[in-house]
Amino acid sequence: MNAHVSLNSEDSDPYQDNALVVAVVGATGAVGRELIRCLENRKLPVGELRLLASARSAGQLMSFRDTSLPVEELTGDSFNGCDIVFFSAGATLSRKYAPLAVRAGAVVIDNSSAYRMDSTVPLVVPEANANALAPHAGIIANPNCVAAIATVALAPLAQCWTVSRLNMVTYQSASGAGAAAMDELRAATQAHLANEPFEQKVLPHPYAFNLFSHNAEIDEETGYNGEELKVIAETRRILHMPKLPIGVTCVRVPVLRAHSIALSIRFDGYVSPEQVRACLAEAPGVRLVDDAAKNYFPMPSDATGIDEVLVGRIRTDLGDPSGSTIAMFLSGDQLLKGAALNAVQIAETLISANAA
Amino acid sequence: MNAHVSLNSEDSDPYQDNALVVAVVGATGAVGRELIRCLENRKLPVGELRLLASARSAGQLMSFRDTSLPVEELTGDSFNGCDIVFFSAGATLSRKYAPLAVRAGAVVIDNSSAYRMDSTVPLVVPEANANALAPHAGIIANPNCVAAIATVALAPLAQCWTVSRLNMVTYQSASGAGAAAMDELRAATQAHLANEPFEQKVLPHPYAFNLFSHNAEIDEETGYNGEELKVIAETRRILHMPKLPIGVTCVRVPVLRAHSIALSIRFDGYVSPEQVRACLAEAPGVRLVDDAAKNYFPMPSDATGIDEVLVGRIRTDLGDPSGSTIAMFLSGDQLLKGAALNAVQIAETLISANAA
Numbered sequence A, B: 001m002n003a004h005v006s007l008n009s010e011d012s013d014p015y016q017d018n019a020l021v022v023a024v025v026g027a028t029g030a031v032g033r034e035l036i037r038c039l040e041n042r043k044l045p046v047g048e049l050r051l052l053a054s055a056r057s058a059g060q061l062m063s064f065r066d067t068s069l070p071v072e073e074l075t076g077d078s079f080n081g082c083d084i085v086f087f088s089a090g091a092t093l094s095r096k097y098a099p100l101a102v103r104a105g106a107v108v109i110d111n112s113s114a115y116r117m118d119s120t121v122p123l124v125v126p127e128a129n130a131n132a133l134a135p136h137a138g139i140i141a142n143p144n145c146v147a148a149i150a151t152v153a154l155a156p157l158a159q160c161w162t163v164s165r166l167n168m169v170t171y172q173s174a175s176g177a178g179a180a181a182m183d184e185l186r187a188a189t190q191a192h193l194a195n196e197p198f199e200q201k202v203l204p205h206p207y208a209f210n211l212f213s214h215n216a217e218i219d220e221e222t223g224y225n226g227e228e229l230k231v232i233a234e235t236r237r238i239l240h241m242p243k244l245p246i247g248v249t250c251v252r253v254p255v256l257r258a259h260s261i262a263l264s265i266r267f268d269g270y271v272s273p274e275q276v277r278a279c280l281a282e283a284p285g286v287r288l289v290d291d292a293a294k295n296y297f298p299m300p301s302d303a304t305g306i307d308e309v310l311v312g313r314i315r316t317d318l319g320d321p322s323g324s325t326i327a328m329f330l331s332g333d334q335l336l337k338g339a340a341l342n343a344v345q346i347a348e349t350l351i352s353a354n355a356a
Helices: A030-041 A091-103 A126-133 A145-160 A179-193 A226-238 A273-281 A336-355 B030-041 B091-103 B126-133 B145-160 B179-193 B226-238 B273-281 B336-355
Strands: A020-025 A046-053 A061-064 A067-073 A084-087 A107-110 A139-141 A163-171 A246-249 A258-267 A286-288 A309-316 A325-333 B020-025 B046-053 B061-064 B067-073 B084-087 B107-110 B139-141 B163-171 B246-249 B258-267 B286-288 B309-316 B325-333
Touching (some): A084 A336, A107 A336, A145 A163, A145 A286, A145 A325, A145 A336, A179 B179, A273 A286, A273 A325, A325 A336, A325 B246, B030 B046, B030 B179, B046 B061, B145 B258, B145 B286, B145 B336, B273 B309, B325 B336
Parallel strands (some): A084 A107, B020 B084
Antiparallel strands (some): A258 A325, B258 B325
8 A cells, every 4th residue: 555645444445345435525516516426426435425515504415326415514523534535615625624634544635726736735637647646645636627627638748749838728617616606607697688687796797698807816927817827837737847838818608517728739849630639539538529521629518527528629720830839629527527527536546556 | 082982972072961872781680780780870971771681681671860761672783873882691692792883883891701812802990901991993891800800909019019920719709600690599598598408500509508619611721710711811911911820719609799819919029018008008999908906808798889899918928938929808899890890980981081
């Protein structure tokens, strides 16, 4: 067993019995609900599942496999006996409770931004940098959704060729701002269609048939917003390219739960669209959707509810006269690869490394 | 009077009487309706307005100023006595009827793609290249909506500094595919909210809370779609930069009638965001919406129904290590600056040059 991983079920092989005690902090949120679905559907051997949330949600019943489980209030004592705790309740709660979970002997997989740039905490997309998992001190960070979706396609390309620059322009769904934002998009749109007034409460701008620059705070020095700076820093970290020049524009669009990204990748020298297509055809977590004859390419409606990141529109970027830039278009489920699925895949990778 | 301009009302100053006989071909379409509104609201001296459309729409009444005008069927004889004919009924009809209108003595302002790349036909955005209007042979082309909106912001920058590359990623509204596509977006969204099935007829992909690569045919050689190639060719023509490297990704988003564009502009050398902001603050047709403190930037909801192109998020693009690229975000009304308004502005520029 990896000495850096502390799992309470030390004397049992988790692949031989359903030994893991797993907790989900933020169980009632958009990502929390998807975490529970992923734990139901995938191979992680869950023996006991604890659903944790604020006092407000405590007592609520949620289904898991054939049973109903009550949501419990998150406290400092919630983690006794836990092997793995997924956090998806914001950076403040992660900072407060993740160290308690680690002290109780659990491995924390944190979906918030709290630890992503902490050099002692691995930031992991298993298809891209599973090797970064090995030395950890109890906490593993799950990346920002745009960085997670993009690096699934970028990492295999960066393994084949030297990437010298990136440009990303995003089409981000409501789910990135939580379940309440998804509800607000539906309600605002319903009101718009009925020609009725609607007051936004979750997001700061009209959302029905509208889009807007991501509302994360703007950094005075660069003019980039907080979301864009996260995408830059985390993409660099996951790709192990700390100085890669990356331009990003993050935009919220009226789509429910899949993010899309228009991506330009500059290589050191010419790489053909066919080479890129061949590389991505073999890449784990990628599904090529690149049918020029039928004009069929990645779309949120197709990416919703599936594990793979859809990649298409692969072509030489005509904006780079050197011909060494490839343009492409991605769609990935924000709640799955952008959050819950990636977190569960991290746990699976960890457990399978321990079992080996 | 400019010898290249043939207006029937030769012996009268059109600014002294309401002398112009104006026709709108495609009067019942999304752009046609906006053309009529622009002709109502702006300074072009319209004495008589003829509304032309297919036989199917003939007889329909449309309001103009205080009267109701009947839609007439478009025929080869529709243009007798016309001074200006606006075409907005597709390239096939423009190719067939525009020469007849010119033969009848009218100036044609064509909103279709039929003549945009014809070197004998000016392609004009008045704020960007009004000087290109002068030598014409009766037809003036109104550009693609993305090219029109983008060049309002690009031309003043290209006048101040040398632009060496462009990258555009679009968020295009339903209106670009016509009034039927706008109706389809509303209906598909209504059905989605009611959890009812919906069959798309106008656009080829699900549109409710979804987005997709622009459905113009893909060019086999470049992998770019027809819309993207138009944007490249027309932007180059309007800016008088026939070899400017331009990368474009055109995407249809579930927005009703304003296009947005994430734009990166590479200059020959460093230009600061402040310099760009100062240049654009003085540029005709541009409204700066760049409030970082309030996180308030261009949005379709604000661009809808107004003449100006909104420009914001002006910052140094971190994807270019040389620091000579500026990123920005634009929103402009597709039916106004992207189509009807620009066409009427072309007519105004023409008339005012004749009157001078």
